[in-house]
Amino acid sequence: MAHRPIITLTTDFGLNDHYVGAVKGVILDINPDAQIIDICHSVQAFDVLDGALSIAQAYSYFPAGTVHVVVVDPGVGTARRPIILSTERHHFVAPDNGVLSLIYGREERVHVRHVTGEHYFLQPLSNTFHARDIFAPVAAYLAKGVDSEKFGEEIEDFVRFNAPRPKPVDQKTLRGVVLKVDRYGNMITNITPEDAPMIFGENPSPFKIVVGKREVTEIKNVYADGAPGEVFAILGSMGYLEISANRAAAAQLVGSGKGTEVNILLEGAVAASNGN
Amino acid sequence: MAHRPIITLTTDFGLNDHYVGAVKGVILDINPDAQIIDICHSVQAFDVLDGALSIAQAYSYFPAGTVHVVVVDPGVGTARRPIILSTERHHFVAPDNGVLSLIYGREERVHVRHVTGEHYFLQPLSNTFHARDIFAPVAAYLAKGVDSEKFGEEIEDFVRFNAPRPKPVDQKTLRGVVLKVDRYGNMITNITPEDAPMIFGENPSPFKIVVGKREVTEIKNVYADGAPGEVFAILGSMGYLEISANRAAAAQLVGSGKGTEVNILLEGAVAASNGN
C-alpha cells in the first residue's frame, strides 16, 4: 500500500474517559504510521445492535485495506471469542457477539477467524478492557500487513443475529420499528423502499404512517419541504424510511423514540380503521 | 505540498451517529493521505450562525492549503448551491446558506464558485446527506490538487449575512448580545474592544454592564482574579467581551444564556438610571 494504513474505531466507550486514548496509544505503539479514524464512540452502552448499525452505515465508504475495530463488548473477559472478519476490501476486528451481523448480510465473501494468537496481545491481559489488550494490537498488526491467517483458525459458527425486519400485520398493514433517533431527532425506522414499494413508487397508494400518536400521510423529498411543526416521512441517507421534521426534532414532536412501533396502513386499511 | 493535505470538518452532525464516520470514509477513499481534523461537530443543530462563528474562530490558525468543510445545512437537497470559497490561503466547501459569512468579512480576496461538476459527487446522490455525497468528495479532490475552477463557475451573488453587531441605544449605552455560551459557562458577547473603547482603554470610564439580573463593574485580566461567585467581564480569546466567573459557569450564575441582551452603561447613564 502506498498510503498510510487506516484503522477506524466504533465503540460504546463514550468520550468522557481515557479509554479511546489508551486504544489509540496501543495501536500507534505497534503501528505508528496508522491513520486512526473515529467513526463513533457513542454507541449506546452495551447495545450490540446499535453498534452493528453504526459500523454498517459507515464502513463501505472507506478505502480498500481499511481495518475496522468494532467494540461493544458487555461479555468482555468471558469465553466469547475475539474475531477477525475479512471481506474482499476490509478487515473487521471485534468480539464475536453479533456486532458484525449487518456486515455478514451485506458482503458476499466473508472469512471469519477466531483470534487465538496470544503473542499479538498486550500483556498482562486484563479481564475488562480487551479493546486495549486484544482488539487494538490485533488491528495494528493487521494494518501493518500481518496476514489474517496468522491470528487463528477460520470458523463458521460465529454469532450472527438478524436486525429486526418490518412485518406485514395484515394485507394492508406493514409494521416496522424505530431503530434509532439521530442527532437531529430524525426517527430512523427499519423500513426500506423494497419493504414498502407501494408508498415509495412514482404513484404511491394513499397511506398513513402511524407512529406514536402521530399520523403521517406524506413522503417529502427534502427536509426543508416540511412546514413548521409538521411531522413527515422521508427516505433517509441510511436507506430507511425516517420520520422527520424541518429544523426540529421529530422524536420530540412525536413524543417517542427508539423501539417505537411504526405502522404503514394502506388506504383500504385506513378506511377500515376509520370505520371502527 | 510536501506535507499531507489537511481537511477540516465543522458540522452540526453531533457525535452520536455514524454521519461523521461516513464523511471521513468518503474523503479517504478519494484521498487516502488526507489528514482529517475535526474542528467541531457540535454546532447547534440547524444553526447557521453558530456554524459561522465556529469556523471563523478556528480556520485562520491552519496552514496554507487547508481545505475546510463546513456543513450546517437545513436546506439539504433544495436548490441552495454547494460552493467553494477560496481565499489566498484556504479553501472552504459548504452549502451557500451564509455559513461562511464571517469568512467573507475577514478575508480580502475571496473567490466563490458554484459547484456543478457532478462527476465529482458520490452516486447515487441522496437528498438528505450532501456532506457525504457532495461536500466530502469535493473537498477530497480539492485537497488532492484538482483546481477549484474545475468544479464550477465563479459567482457573486452568494448568500452572506452580517453577524449581529452591538448598537448604541443612547449616548451612554451600548447594547450587544450573547453570541454563545462556551463549555465553561463563559457568555461570549458580540462586543469587541473597538466597539467599546471607553471601557477597554488604559483608564476606562466608570461603567456597568447589565446582563440578565447581574451588574458587572469590572474587567479582569485573567479568570483567576475573580472571587468565588463573582461575575465579571474579560476580554476573551475570541476577541470579544465575555461575561465570566472563576472556576464556575457565569451563565449559570447569571441565569441566562445565548441571545441574552448585554448593555454597557457609562457613568452618566448609570447615574440617570439610578435616579429613576
Add this chain to the structure above:
Amino acid sequence: MAHRPIITLTTDFGLNDHYVGAVKGVILDINPDAQIIDICHSVQAFDVLDGALSIAQAYSYFPAGTVHVVVVDPGVGTARRPIILSTERHHFVAPDNGVLSLIYGREERVHVRHVTGEHYFLQPLSNTFHARDIFAPVAAYLAKGVDSEKFGEEIEDFVRFNAPRPKPVDQKTLRGVVLKVDRYGNMITNITPEDAPMIFGENPSPFKIVVGKREVTEIKNVYADGAPGEVFAILGSMGYLEISANRAAAAQLVGSGKGTEVNILLEGAVAASNGN
C-alpha cells in the same frame, strides 16, 4: 524518527466549541506532519485531578517520542508557569498546576523545564487561551525536534500533589474513595490490589465493601458474571477496585458518584458491625 511525530491532547475544553480546533490548527501550521491524537477533551471543567487521572491512564501506551499536551488550566494568564516534563520516552507540555502529578509518581527520571522562550509562542499572546498561544506551539516545535533545553531552564520546585490514597480507619477497615465514574457507570475507586491484598488474593478473607447504601461482598472476574441488578466489585483495567454492575450503571444503582467513600471491612469488623 521514521514515523510522523505524534502529539496527544488531553483537556477540559469539551467538544462543543472551537477551542480544540484552534489548538490543532496552531500545531499543524508549525508542524503539518504531526499526527494529532485526542485522548480526552471531557476532563471535568477546572478539575486538575481529573485531568491528572486521564493522562496518567493513557500516556504510557503511546510510542517513544510522543508529545502529550495536557491542559486543565483555571489559572491561565496568572504567574503559574508553562512547563515541559520529559521522561525517558515522552514529553508533556502543561501548566505547572499539578496536572502532571501522577506522571511524576510513575516515572523514574523526569526533567521539568519552565518554558520561557517566548519566541515559540503565538503572538499576540492572550490571557485566556494559553493552550492555543503557548502549549500548542511549544508541543509542535518539540515534536519537530527542537531540543527541550531550548525552551527554558530546568526547575525542581514544580507543583506536585498526591492523589488521594486509601487509609486504614482501624485494624479491619480500609477507607478509599470513588475517583471517578466512567461512561458505563463503573465507580472507579483509588484502591489497588496492593492496598487491599486480603481481598484480592487467591483465598480472600470474608469481607464486605460498603459504598453508599450498598454492601458488596464479592469480587467478580468479569462484568458478565453479575446478576441483573447486582452490584459487585471487580479489578478494573485502570488497576483499581471498581464498583460495577453487569450491563447497567453501578453508580445509578448505588445512587452516588465521584467522591463517595468506599469502606472495605474485613470479617471481624463485619461481625462487630453486625453486633451493634
